Amino acid sequence: MADAADLALRMGDSTLILGHRVSEWCGHAPILEEDIALANIALDLIGQAQMWLGLAGETLGRSADQLAFLRDAGAFRNLLICERPNGDFGHTLMRQCLFDGWHLAMLRRLIGSSEPRVAEIAAKAEREVAYHFERSSDLVIRLGDGTGESHARMQAALDALWPWVGEMFTGDATDAELAGAGIAPAPESLRAEWDATMDEVLAESTLIRPESDFAQLGGKQGRHTEHLGHLLAEMQFLQRAYPGATW
Amino acid sequence: MVTEAQVWGWLAEVPDPEIPVISVVDLGIVREVSVGEEVTVTVTPTYSGCPATSVITFEIDAALRRQGITPRIETRIAPPWTTDWITAEGRDKLRAYGIAPPVDGTAPTGRRVARMVGGNFTVACPRCGSTETEEVSRFGSTPCKAAWRCKSCAEPFDYFKCH
Numbered sequence: 001m002a003d004a005a006d007l008a009l010r011m012g013d014s015t016l017i018l019g020h021r022v023s024e025w026c027g028h029a030p031i032l033e034e035d036i037a038l039a040n041i042a043l044d045l046i047g048q049a050q051m052w053l054g055l056a057g058e059t060l061g062r063s064a065d066q067l068a069f070l071r072d073a074g075a076f077r078n079l080l081i082c083e084r085p086n087g088d089f090g091h092t093l094m095r096q097c098l099f100d101g102w103h104l105a106m107l108r109r110l111i112g113s114s115e116p117r118v119a120e121i122a123a124k125a126e127r128e129v130a131y132h133f134e135r136s137s138d139l140v141i142r143l144g145d146g147t148g149e150s151h152a153r154m155q156a157a158l159d160a161l162w163p164w165v166g167e168m169f170t171g172d173a174t175d176a177e178l179a180g181a182g183i184a185p186a187p188e189s190l191r192a193e194w195d196a197t198m199d200e201v202l203a204e205s206t207l208i209r210p211e212s213d214f215a216q217l218g219g220k221q222g223r224h225t226e227h228l229g230h231l232l233a234e235m236q237f238l239q240r241a242y243p244g245a246t247w
Numbered sequence: 248m249v250t251e252a253q254v255w256g257w258l259a260e261v262p263d264p265e266i267p268v269i270s271v272v273d274l275g276i277v278r279e280v281s282v283g284e285e286v287t288v289t290v291t292p293t294y295s296g297c298p299a300t301s302v303i304t305f306e307i308d309a310a311l312r313r314q315g316i317t318p319r320i321e322t323r324i325a326p327p328w329t330t331d332w333i334t335a336e337g338r339d340k341l342r343a344y345g346i347a348p349p350v351d352g353t354a355p356t357g358r359r360v361a362r363m364v365g366g367n368f369t370v371a372c373p374r375c376g377s378t379e380t381e382e383v384s385r386f387g388s389t390p391c392k393a394a395w396r397c398k399s400c401a402e403p404f405d406y407f408k409c410h
């Protein structure tokens with residue numbers, strides 16, 4: 001029977017992997033303010049991951065650090081969109097906007113979770129993610145409805161990332177059990193709200209919503225793309241090379 | 248025998264590691280002090296990933312050890328920290344230090360603000376008091392701050408975001 005640890009592992013892995021991806025921009029963003037913003041958002045996500053993985057680890061008998069640094073790709077339960085490579089700045093922002101819209105809706109429902117610990121973490125994270133979504137949607141609008149060059153790049157990013165959207169709203173047996181126990185909402189139940197918000201953002205961005213609803217699935221079950229292994233090789237290097245290292 | 252008031256007094260001397268002009272009490276992150284067989288201090292983090300959190304725990308521990316107390320420090324995340332808990336005195340100290348204190352009631356709603364640059368509220372410049380100011384970036388030098396600039400005195404300044 002699925003329990004809060006299953007949900008916490010999925011939320012923790014999604015926030016950890018996206019947090020690491022966003023942190024890859026540190027020192028490389030197009031302007032200083034965006035570099036700082038990206039680093040701040042990465043920090044929020046990794047802080048949230050620490051809380052979620054801490055909760056999961058209580059059941060699994062491992063610390064948040066052990067879960068983050070000592071599991072192989074097949075044991076990760078993150079959404080596939082979180083492991084997509086950064087691409088250009090527009091691609092990173094589009095990924096963030098698509099994810100933030102889901103993340104905010106998800107956290108707002110988790111605040112009402114039947115598991116008090118889940119509700120507490122969600123309430124803490126929700127305020128931070130509201131800031132994330134305001135920023136990412138604003139920048140998607142400004143770049144989508146920007147120059148010919150920025151518009152083309154944002155449309156290309158949207159088209160490329162669209163197949164990774166459906167997984168956020170596709171439940172499996174674990175999700176059904178979590179929903180049945182009142183621990184988490186059914187993923188499908190978040191779709192209408194996300195669609196309405198995103199349609200508004202895309203309309204104002206002058207971007208065209210892709211028609212195909214084909215969805216790449218598997219992240220929540222541990223079936224990942226080739227990109228996750230490369231990300232983990234960098235993220236886990238130190239603990240793998242020097243087990244138990246602290247400073 | 249120490250009293251709770253004494254412990255609060257000592258904690259009021261512990262500076263925030265990022266903004267040393269205000270104390271951990273001013274910042275509203277000390278949620279509870281209880282004195283019984285041992286002294287327990289309950290703290291709450293500001294932002295989830297704020298790197299100052301572990302330093303703050305260390306500083307509180309060190310400050311009380313200097314008084315001969317070995318405290319138990321507990322972390323509590325609910326209810327989540329809000330800038331509403333920053334004391335009036337803390338707000339004055341922030342302003343004097345050059346950081347504009349939070350404008351209450353402007354926490355993010357997650358409703359996208361199209362072309363938000365410029366902001367949808369005014370922040371008074373902590374240097375000259377002018378409200379002819381604008382937001383440069385909503386994410387500043389630490390998770391809790393945004394970067395603003397003053398169009399009257401032409402100086403940039405930090406704004407402590409409402410949260």
Ligand SMILES: [Zn+2]
Nearest residue numbers: 372375397400
């Ligand atoms: Zn000024």
